[in-house]
Amino acid sequence: MITLLDYGAGNVRSVRNAxxxxxxxxxxxxxxxxxxxxxxxxxxxxxxxxxxxxxxRRQGFLEPLREYLQAGRPYLGICLGLQTLxxxxxxxxGVAGLGLIPGRIERFRTPGLSxxxxxxxxxxxxxxxxxxxxxxxxKLYFVHGYRAGATEENRDWVLAETTYGTDFISAVQxxxxxxxxxxxxxxxKAGLEILHNFLKQEKPVPRPVTTGTPVPGxxxxxxxxxxxxxxxAKRIIACLDVRNNDQGDLVxxxxxxxxxxETGGEVRNLGKPVxxxxxxxxxxxxxxxxxxxxxxxxxxxxxxxxxxxxxxxxEEVFVPLTIGGGIREFTDANGRYYSALDVxxxxxxxxxxxxxxxxxxxxxxxxxxxxxxxxxxxxxxxQIAYVYGNQAVxxxxxxxxxxxxxxxxxxxxVIPTALPGPAGEEYCWYQCTIKGGREGRxxxxxxxxxxxxxxxxxxxxxxxIDKDGTNSGFDLELIQMVKEAVNIPVIASSGAGSSEHxxxxxxATGAEAALAAGIxxxxxxxxxxxxxxxxxxxxxxxx
Numbered sequence: 001m002i003t004l005l006d007y008g009a010g011n012v013r014s015v016r017n018a019x020x021x022x023x024x025x026x027x028x029x030x031x032x033x034x035x036x037x038x039x040x041x042x043x044x045x046x047x048x049x050x051x052x053x054x055x056x057r058r059q060g061f062l063e064p065l066r067e068y069l070q071a072g073r074p075y076l077g078i079c080l081g082l083q084t085l086x087x088x089x090x091x092x093x094g095v096a097g098l099g100l101i102p103g104r105i106e107r108f109r110t111p112g113l114s115x116x117x118x119x120x121x122x123x124x125x126x127x128x129x130x131x132x133x134x135x136x137x138x139k140l141y142f143v144h145g146y147r148a149g150a151t152e153e154n155r156d157w158v159l160a161e162t163t164y165g166t167d168f169i170s171a172v173q174x175x176x177x178x179x180x181x182x183x184x185x186x187x188x189k190a191g192l193e194i195l196h197n198f199l200k201q202e203k204p205v206p207r208p209v210t211t212g213t214p215v216p217g218x219x220x221x222x223x224x225x226x227x228x229x230x231x232x233a234k235r236i237i238a239c240l241d242v243r244n245n246d247q248g249d250l251v252x253x254x255x256x257x258x259x260x261x262e263t264g265g266e267v268r269n270l271g272k273p274v275x276x277x278x279x280x281x282x283x284x285x286x287x288x289x290x291x292x293x294x295x296x297x298x299x300x301x302x303x304x305x306x307x308x309x310x311x312x313x314x315e316e317v318f319v320p321l322t323i324g325g326g327i328r329e330f331t332d333a334n335g336r337y338y339s340a341l342d343v344x345x346x347x348x349x350x351x352x353x354x355x356x357x358x359x360x361x362x363x364x365x366x367x368x369x370x371x372x373x374x375x376x377x378x379x380x381x382x383q384i385a386y387v388y389g390n391q392a393v394x395x396x397x398x399x400x401x402x403x404x405x406x407x408x409x410x411x412x413x414v415i416p417t418a419l420p421g422p423a424g425e426e427y428c429w430y431q432c433t434i435k436g437g438r439e440g441r442x443x444x445x446x447x448x449x450x451x452x453x454x455x456x457x458x459x460x461x462x463x464x465i466d467k468d469g470t471n472s473g474f475d476l477e478l479i480q481m482v483k484e485a486v487n488i489p490v491i492a493s494s495g496a497g498s499s500e501h502x503x504x505x506x507x508a509t510g511a512e513a514a515l516a517a518g519i520x521x522x523x524x525x526x527x528x529x530x531x532x533x534x535x536x537x538x539x540x541x542x543x
Contacts, residue, residue: 474493
């Protein structure tokens, strides 16, 4: 029997589904005594360090968890489940961790590095472990803005290290206590095999080190091994626009500059959401994004149709799932009020790893700018980021080009363009829109992106109305402009029509990921073909 320490924050459904997929029975901790009764304990920590420790304390889990860990009993910590083993974290000053491992968690600080790290990276194994039996140097999924560093005091804990700007600890082990910074339940087949190694292990039998073996005379880090020198991969994301058709069925559709209806008026139907998501997972998608483009406002939150889509998809798809559309406060037909945090929480519980905020982010930033960029903690971005961490909040921007003759014509960030306007204009700015592109606002994309980063967003999903459905390639000028305005990862979206377009956007901009929909749905290009083309161009990908 596997015991899952679910303290009430984030997506633990995927861990639960992965355990069951591997043939094991799992039960949740319902009280402090369940921790000490556990045969094997898994702690999939999600969110911010401070909120996680406070939740553990409030529920009476801290002391039995410490007792369990100090006895060296079988434990697998995931992400925050690793970080809380340390003495504390820069993310939450003054909040004590479990104190099992010497050292403190610190924020990534390498100049020019996008933080948080979101994506697929490798590991360098530093000592023998059953956890990595049969591991073949595959990339694994990381999503975090803070990391643990190896020191003389904790080097005996270091099981694996990874490079992102600098080397950090990506796995630890002592006796039967193991933890990893990456998410095995979101790392595809390779991650499921690592999880299976923990679940099936009766006694910890060491396995040979497969990577990172010390070389006599070579430069080494504090752990006594050569630098990890792993590399973050560029991500390919499959996007599914989901709405109900005229018969009331949920379908995947695709717009042409946001128009999702065929010439005859029918909603364009490209397949069923869960089936397509599972297909893209098998085809090698690094993430799957669902965009809810129907506003199910009259339904009580528990009856939102996208919840079932997420729940079913999380049983089939073991890479990250993002849900966008409708992440804002609302009042249903029965008069019940829900905050944006309530909505996000329910989507996380249904299987989402990240939520994407669109129109509401524009309203949030407009208010933020009116207040002179003073944060008050009330916005959807701030609230969700505080509870679930910055990495859980994606802001989706839907801009359109507005041409001008001179940068002095508007009080917005204007760029020179290689694609002149209809009257020969040599400059443009990117106007943010809301309501699916139907309404423009007096706000430019770069300002929106930078303000959202200040408020706590961890990633930007950058669309482009002018490019949507054109298959003419990404808007490179827009992407580079926004990438220069923020220090968080940027996902390029809108306009992909070939494998070459993905190679082009990664070669020409600093985007960390690229997203497409229609070309994948229609079978014009497969995800595997895109990745093969990228590798041929020397661009790092997950195989």
